[in-house]
Amino acid sequence: MTGEKKSLGQRPRRVTAQTVAEQAGVSRSAVSRAFTKGAYLDAEKRRRILSVAAEIGYQPNALAAGLKGGNSHLVAIFAGDLRNPYDTAFVSQLVGSLNAIQKWPLLIDGNGARAAQALEEVLRYPLDALILRGGSLSGEIVEQCARYGIPMISSGRPLSAPGVDTVCCRNDQGARMGAELLISGGRRRIGFLGGPPELYSSCERRAGVMAALEAAGLRPVAEAVGDYTVDGGHAAARALLQEAGEIDALICGNDAMAIGALSAAREIGRAVPGDLAVIGFDDIDMARWTCFDLTTVRNPIDAAVREILRLLEARLGDPGKADETVFVDPVVKPRGTH
């Protein structure tokens, strides 16, 4: 009824402050102020403006606001593996926490060949920060981010580049504690089922296990490499247990593989924990399900996410602050498989 041209099949233009101003009989600035907490504006006028805005469905355009130079409130999360249970739980928690402080996470699937390119595309947005969760990103890209001046927080592995904060689990310590638990329980013929050797966490965990064994005058009686998945752990454990039948304990690089190992043990007829102790790493939800009741080492998500948010806010508050590396302490969770 307005008589304005309205080409069919065209997406309607977003309502702007201009329209609200006209309808309310005020200036654009007044509209802007109405939405700005603590700006000088007659209370009655503000009420009127907000009412008109609500009526015609106006919201300040965050893109335009971000353009002005402030923060965009956009935070990218580069997630190494969105399929694995630990990373998934981690990202979920992170997303919820970011939402709570009004930061909006742009999720990038770190899997596949396109991942790096996707990240590059997302970097076209003036991000408040970039959070790296696992995944193997070429150092080149990290450097580029640093050059763009985008604050980065790496979680899961240390990254030494200017402007990068890091939150890491003390993987070696956790793995050592896990191994010690088995050793102190009398296990001597210990096997190790590690994760992908190219991952930082795998190396650290392996080192922790070896340190504990060595300190006890032991050596692993068998060792294999898995892919951090349940299926992979199942297959690797099966092979390991059949080749080296004399194993009395199996230390796994993460819970997923440990759960796969439990199935394998059951299939082969090895009683857990009687014949065979199994220990994992991470303490994913599944670990405490009664059907698994897996003894593991907790890789605390809450603490890590809390630290990430603390670092984020600190960095946003003072972009020039010194880079930090924060460690999160693992905790042994004795359950029924050792």
Next chain:
Amino acid sequence: MTGEKKSLGQRPRRVTAQTVAEQAGVSRSAVSRAFTKGAYLDAEKRRRILSVAAEIGYQPNALAAGLKGGNSHLVAIFAGDLRNPYDTAFVSQLVGSLNAIQKWPLLIDGNGARAAQALEEVLRYPLDALILRGGSLSGEIVEQCARYGIPMISSGRPLSAPGVDTVCCRNDQGARMGAELLISGGRRRIGFLGGPPELYSSCERRAGVMAALEAAGLRPVAEAVGDYTVDGGHAAARALLQEAGEIDALICGNDAMAIGALSAAREIGRAVPGDLAVIGFDDIDMARWTCFDLTTVRNPIDAAVREILRLLEARLGDPGKADETVFVDPVVKPRGTH
């Protein structure tokens, strides 16, 4: 060394096209064109510009570009439950697929009281679309989105509002097929462990089960309500099996509860599938793990995500297109628990 003022502790300004233009000795527009595929620009000049840009780390600011009126390439995903395995897998797949077509998903955790408010905040961005995955959003908000002219795609439950496309699983049909599988296997004393009654999927699945039973002249010998989690399913199944010992089959509202039910059955000493058949719904990864080998009804994520992307692109191509409701067909996955 440039002599420019550089207040310490200040985040460096982003490099703009202006800077590139100056360094390369061309106009700002030339820089813009250099980054625009198919724009008129001397090849040599373009090469020079791109080289300068790469050197000083310039990328066109996507925010500013989006302001112009084109697509922002931002897509919000409102995820009902980021903790449950099915939704998690769904969102992962969706994120990966969106990344592949250069759409950047803003994830909103649909849990908790802040969810609606978070969505409202995110709506300040000129989104290309909003994808609803589960969750219970007040109709008011949905209406508001429609008024903003933001295309919406609802997955998991039908939403009748203008501009909303829907992708749904034929829950009733799937549940019916699952029940029929048990009935044709000779089971007669069938129990039903449903999901939260306020969820659309729960109602549909329950209806499908009841229809199948009725068609066979049966009635459920016991019924309980769970919360779609493993723990919840475990507790509910335990109670159900102990109260009504004569059950020979248990139909569960989803796989998570079915897996909980399997543990419960084992604890109580009911052999599966000998004494008791168990069937789930969804076919999450876990269902096919050898330790569960759960008979279930596949709620196909691939197909649903594919449809969502198809609808998204169709809507983006023609904003005025008619709303669609697409159904995705469930598939019975017979495994070892029936």
Next chain:
DNA sequence: TTGTAGGCGTTATCAC
């Protein structure tokens, strides 16, 4: 092929 001149929607600064 190239540069100039708006305009996108907002916020902040400035006079009034």
Next chain:
DNA sequence: GTGATAACGCCTACAA
């Protein structure tokens, strides 16, 4: 308190 006005960084007619 309030309203013009100038950025913010980009894209794109339009003119050269």
